[in-house]
Amino acid sequence: MKYALLAVVLLAAFFIWRHKRRQRQRELQQQQAQRQATERERQLGQPVAMTRCRHCGLHLPLAEATQGKLGHYCGPEHRQHAEN
């Protein structure tokens, strides 16, 4: 009878331990998902400076534009067309 009681106590301790471990894993996963969502929002929320090609009118990010004497272009070909 003593052993049966001991087995019940050990089983209960095991189930409690397992439950807490799963709960902790879930919390960690939620925290990670939250961090990723925040990072995504931060990146999406950043405004990107846009510009317009002086030759064809294409809108493109300023960082990808080709700088000319008269303004921005979508590529070196259009800079050449417009400025020569």
Ligand SMILES: [Zn+2]
């Ligand atoms: Zn262009």
